[in-house]
Amino acid sequence: MLRYVGRRVAGLALVLLIVLTLVFFMLRAAPGGPVDAYLGMNPTPEKRAEVEHRFGLDQPIWVQYAKFLGNLASGDLGNSLFSDRPVSAIIGERLPVTLELSLAAFLFWVVVGLAAGALAARRRDSFVDGLVRVGSVVALSIPSFWLALVLVVVFGLYIKGVLPSSGWVPFTEDPWENLRGVVLPAFALGLGSGAVIARTLRASMIETTRADYVSFARAMGMPERRVLRRITLRNAIIPTATVIGLMLGVFVSGTVLVENVFNIPGIGQTIVGAFRQHDYPLAIACTLITATVFLVANLVVDLLYFVLNPRIRAGFLNGTAR
Amino acid sequence: MVMTRVLPRSRTSRLRVPRMSALTWSGLVLLLLFLLLAVVGPLVAGTSTARTGDTLAAPGAAHLFGTDHLQRDLFARTAEGARVSLLVAVAGVGFGLVVAVPAGLVAGYFGGRWPDDLIMRILEALQALPLFVFALFVIGVTGTGDSQIGPVTLTSTTKVVLLLGVGFIPYFARVTRSATLVEVQEDYVDALRVVGVPRWRIIAGEILVNVLPPVLVQAFLWIGVAIFAESALSFLGLGIQPPQPSLGNILGDATGYMLLGAWWYSIIPGLVILVATIGFNLVGDGLGDALDADNRR
Numbered sequence: 001m002l003r004y005v006g007r008r009v010a011g012l013a014l015v016l017l018i019v020l021t022l023v024f025f026m027l028r029a030a031p032g033g034p035v036d037a038y039l040g041m042n043p044t045p046e047k048r049a050e051v052e053h054r055f056g057l058d059q060p061i062w063v064q065y066a067k068f069l070g071n072l073a074s075g076d077l078g079n080s081l082f083s084d085r086p087v088s089a090i091i092g093e094r095l096p097v098t099l100e101l102s103l104a105a106f107l108f109w110v111v112v113g114l115a116a117g118a119l120a121a122r123r124r125d126s127f128v129d130g131l132v133r134v135g136s137v138v139a140l141s142i143p144s145f146w147l148a149l150v151l152v153v154v155f156g157l158y159i160k161g162v163l164p165s166s167g168w169v170p171f172t173e174d175p176w177e178n179l180r181g182v183v184l185p186a187f188a189l190g191l192g193s194g195a196v197i198a199r200t201l202r203a204s205m206i207e208t209t210r211a212d213y214v215s216f217a218r219a220m221g222m223p224e225r226r227v228l229r230r231i232t233l234r235n236a237i238i239p240t241a242t243v244i245g246l247m248l249g250v251f252v253s254g255t256v257l258v259e260n261v262f263n264i265p266g267i268g269q270t271i272v273g274a275f276r277q278h279d280y281p282l283a284i285a286c287t288l289i290t291a292t293v294f295l296v297a298n299l300v301v302d303l304l305y306f307v308l309n310p311r312i313r314a315g316f317l318n319g320t321a322r
Numbered sequence: 323m324v325m326t327r328v329l330p331r332s333r334t335s336r337l338r339v340p341r342m343s344a345l346t347w348s349g350l351v352l353l354l355l356f357l358l359l360a361v362v363g364p365l366v367a368g369t370s371t372a373r374t375g376d377t378l379a380a381p382g383a384a385h386l387f388g389t390d391h392l393q394r395d396l397f398a399r400t401a402e403g404a405r406v407s408l409l410v411a412v413a414g415v416g417f418g419l420v421v422a423v424p425a426g427l428v429a430g431y432f433g434g435r436w437p438d439d440l441i442m443r444i445l446e447a448l449q450a451l452p453l454f455v456f457a458l459f460v461i462g463v464t465g466t467g468d469s470q471i472g473p474v475t476l477t478s479t480t481k482v483v484l485l486l487g488v489g490f491i492p493y494f495a496r497v498t499r500s501a502t503l504v505e506v507q508e509d510y511v512d513a514l515r516v517v518g519v520p521r522w523r524i525i526a527g528e529i530l531v532n533v534l535p536p537v538l539v540q541a542f543l544w545i546g547v548a549i550f551a552e553s554a555l556s557f558l559g560l561g562i563q564p565p566q567p568s569l570g571n572i573l574g575d576a577t578g579y580m581l582l583g584a585w586w587y588s589i590i591p592g593l594v595i596l597v598a599t600i601g602f603n604l605v606g607d608g609l610g611d612a613l614d615a616d617n618r619r
Contacts, residue, residue, distance in 0.1 A: 026463050141599035143550050146592035153580045253454030275462025294452040
């Protein structure tokens with residue numbers, strides 16, 4: 001187990017390094033560099049040279065690359081080319097916003113998704129089941145950014161004052177307004193994932209009900225509620241856990257879109273802005289942060305497999321699992 | 323040829339017309355509606371850039387879907403946008419298949435040996451990248467205009483197609499590989515080897531035909547994903563560039579006018595995306611079920 005974790009963490013570090021290298025060289029190879037964006041129209045050659053020197057852009061690319069990795073390793077992400085503030089400070093402000101939004105969406109939709117899936121599986125072929133099945137197909141097909149647009153139109157135009165539909169109030173400033181503000185974006189962000197959770201749990205619960213050990217438990221006279229809770233749900237939760245983990249990956253792109261519609265100053269809005277302005281250090285930092293979150297989420301999901309599924313765990317210890 | 327007689331399965335009629343569920347039927351109806359809009363719509367609607375003289379007019383007899391802030395008819399734009407989004411999605415999926423299927427076949431045929439390992443490691447690295455951020459990054463860096471790579475000029479539309487395709491490669495290749503792994507175990511593959519059929523002919527001629535159905539079902543499902551991904555990129559202004567409409571960039575334009583009461587501007591194009599993705603999802607699920615039932619028989 002430990003060896004496996006070690007190997008996976010090493011793999012993660014390697015992929016991150018590849019991502020970083022790609023990011024660095026693609027940014028440098030791109031037309032319309034930061035200096036052009038920084039200087040504006042018709043800069044003098046002297047001014048250009050001065051700015052290039054200030055950002056170290058006049059050094060050989062390998063030196064720049066080594067410096068870039070070195071700085072990163074020491075936690076120095078450089079300054080934003082636009083606001084001239086440390087990138088780490090900007091990220092420090094924006095990341096909590098995105099994390100709060102993601103956490104709210106995650107908690108709400110995991111609970112709703114699990115409840116809907118379990119209910120549908122228990123009352124199979126009932127009206128509730130039909131509702132969940134059709135509802136989840138529709139829900140997972142709704143583009144998050146369009147749902148966000150619809151919510152802004154509905155709550156900003158027709159039922160005003162119920163919930164804020166744009167902007168962000170920090171929690172430290174006004175906790176109540178902050179929580180009210182997170183409702184709509186979190187709803188839009190997680191709907192699709194909630195639907196996938198419901199579908200997966202329903203399908204795997206129905207699948208497990210057919211298993212021999214469930215028939216056996218019933219034949220032994222175990223009460224139906226207990227069968228459901230102790231056996232069916234426990235086994236059905238394993239595939240669902242994967243889906244729940246993958247949700248975090250979906251949020252990485254989802255927050256970019258939803259934050260831009262609701263005008264929320266999180267990482268997602270920052271990343272789009274940074275790319276538009278050719279703000280290299282900020283763009284790199286944001287890409288790095290999102291890639292890391294994505295990779296860590298995938299790793300956690302894989303490790304969860306071991307925790308949740310005794311069979312895989314046993315197989316792994318015996319050396320039979322790859 | 324003598325060879326074909328060794329095959330245990332017939333190549334034709336693997337997919338019989340199956341009994342479809344109500345969900346699949348409704349998916350088919352939605353899909354046809356979308357195709358009708360995307361294929362026939364642009365022919366009957368006139369040009370998508372013409373000014374009509376009405377600014378932000380509500381849907382009505384004159385303008386079925388209303389007009390936008392530049393007085394353009396939104397039915398014409400939505401239909402044209404649907405066509406563009408569909409073409410981009412299909413091209414993206416097609417590009418992904420062209421790369422992924424050979425890779426998956428080779429990996430599966432050599433299951434567990436070095437070509438398999440090499441291909442799988444590359445796929446894992448590709449899959450470890452968050453597709454959307456990757457696309458955002460590449461377009462953010464190369465700009466939304468044309469890019470010159472050597473003698474080839476890539477328009478913003480081509481870039482979106484390529485990016486979608488690259489993002490899909492790991493998924494398609496995995497499906498191809500796992501289907502191939504199963505297929506290689508079949509007796510007929512050994513038989514072909516014994517009689518001296520070259521390796522590439524076994525892979526390209528015999529195994530390919532048998533692994534295609536599950537791969538194509540996956541590809542079909544991913545067209546819906548591609549339509550969504552394209553519209554998301556275009557929505558952020560990083561995909562299909564105006565004046566060429568796409569479902570995503572119409573919605574992107576609409577954000578500036580949604581609080582002026584022009585609900586149709588942001589609601590209707592989004593509904594079209596919704597109809598398309600539900601349609602592709604349901605029909606894709608139905609195809610998958612039919613395939614499973616077929617294999618069990």
